[in-house]
Amino acid sequence: MDIARAAGVSRTTASAALGGSGRVSAATRDRVQAIAAQMGYVPNPTARHLKAGRTGAIAIYVPNNLFGYPFYAEFAFGAAEASREDAFALTLLSSGPVAHADGIIVVDPVSGDRVVHELLASGRPVVAAERYLDPGPQPVATVQTEYGDAQRELLDHLWDRGARSVALLSISVDFSWKRLIEDVYRSWCEEREIPPSIHVLERGSEADVVRRDVRALLEAHPNVDAVAAMADGTALGVVAAAHDLGRTVGHDLLVCSSIDSLAMRFATPAITAMSAPPREIGRDAARVLLDILHGREVPPVLHRPKPPVVIRESTVPHQPATPL
Amino acid sequence: MDIARAAGVSRTTASAALGGSGRVSAATRDRVQAIAAQMGYVPNPTARHLKAGRTGAIAIYVPNNLFGYPFYAEFAFGAAEASREDAFALTLLSSGPVAHADGIIVVDPVSGDRVVHELLASGRPVVAAERYLDPGPQPVATVQTEYGDAQRELLDHLWDRGARSVALLSISVDFSWKRLIEDVYRSWCEEREIPPSIHVLERGSEADVVRRDVRALLEAHPNVDAVAAMADGTALGVVAAAHDLGRTVGHDLLVCSSIDSLAMRFATPAITAMSAPPREIGRDAARVLLDILHGREVPPVLHRPKPPVVIRESTVPHQPATPL
């Protein structure tokens, strides 16, 4: 600021001229602005944040073992874009609760995660993407996507394609999305008066484990004519198991996935999947948090519409995914 | 700090007691530390950074369209861990060069990327993961992984398995890794006295496009007995194309990938791949940058060893069938 003062006015006047506050004559304001622009003046964010009592950053926390999934990377990138628009930085949190940030986004908070608990207990505003399930301090806002509706659409689609015995491949990690998908599956089965069949795969199961487990499942229950896989990649294990048993995915075994990804699109056959827009969700979560930090009123829950379902050959064979 | 001064000493003494600098009696130091701990005193990082003239953050920049690949997310997470150990924050950069950071990590800098150029021109130290190819301002240090050696191992493996006509599926984005893999392929072909056959897939090609392109390739060159895919997921497109043409991957068509991922492990058959450790590489890149920021001397290039190659069924099938 001393630099701009070299233009003949005091720091106060220069600050007012650049910041728009205070009473400055138009002539002085323009002159100061011109000189500042010419000298390439950039206000020091650190000093600004010190004065304002903020840090100028929001942090994002992703459960450690989940970060490898593309969903979370895209989510983080969307949040970074939204932050930048508000001159905030997005800090990637790695396990430690010592977040030097004004607020925190918690993605898919896993039940029992101590870091999430500590972040919530730290007093700073926390926005959750998907519901936080534990008791104790709660997020100030939650962004919820209607995955349930999409899962129901997937199941209905399987039914329409003739499936009458649908097994669900669930996961062992306990968080809101997992419960939601399972609940939808259970009530869907109840409505159709078919017995639910949920099989939990251990977290981080490798391909051959999934393949073997699914093969055992299909051998034990030969009447299963469709498998709904939850975790990313698992559907490929189902394809492998079907291959082992001489069944043909898309014909005598339908497969769908609750997560879309490059792998689902590139698989043979390509896998019908729920295709959530992680970037948009990340943007929304960040915007909600920034609104809170700016003192704007936000609803406790932001509902996002049902993500689209993409039909592919694993449920409707011999039909190109997209026109050539 | 006023809080600790409420313990009977001046801010100076308190600061010295907590920070270890200055001359303080052991008794005073212990007393101040006890009171600070009891009151839960946490120094304000913003004020500290203002005084020190730093920001306390390093930024990471990933080419926009590449962020969806798990490699980069894991890389960023590794960098975040290393940063935290040095009490630095890791800021995710989204396209804008306005990085409020003390230094920047640039991952796989793409030739011609304006953001990378601006970051380099901004005067702050930049560490590149893989070489920066453009003229002009250069990174102060580069972290290089010996992908070339691993690619050679992949090609040698194909040769050992009997492949004599290996096609390379390259990508259109121009960065160091792409050039390295192509160069290794070319010189490998030269040594073996076989004509190189490089096919470039457009960036972000969807599954069906890759499938169609590879099908056309295999139809035009029926003698191709192995395909080395570079981009993540592309190998699955090769599997699909082979399926279309009635060829059996692992038997009369070998397939490998220069990127390992969940999709490669879960594919049927599983794909032989180069398996780089992104988390470690990210850690190393961050550490090099932090060393530079701390004024420590670092070599201009940090060489990381050859990443491992994982052999899977796409080149060594479990059940021997018709040999090549």
Place this chain on the structure above:
DNA sequence: TCGAACTGCGGGATCGATCCCGCAACGGCT
């Protein structure tokens, strides 16, 4: 015995920006 050196501690400046408040000049109104 007196100066020098050293110890323990505090005053005030500093980093860079913001902002409250006060001062001078000027114009309008009675």
Place this chain on the structure above:
DNA sequence: AGCCGTTGCGGGATCGATCCCGCAGTTCGA
């Protein structure tokens, strides 16, 4: 002419931590 309100601008404090430097008090050697 005197008073008050408005305009334009600057002084100094402030955010929280660090650090140079100086001031007492003590010890020790000459």
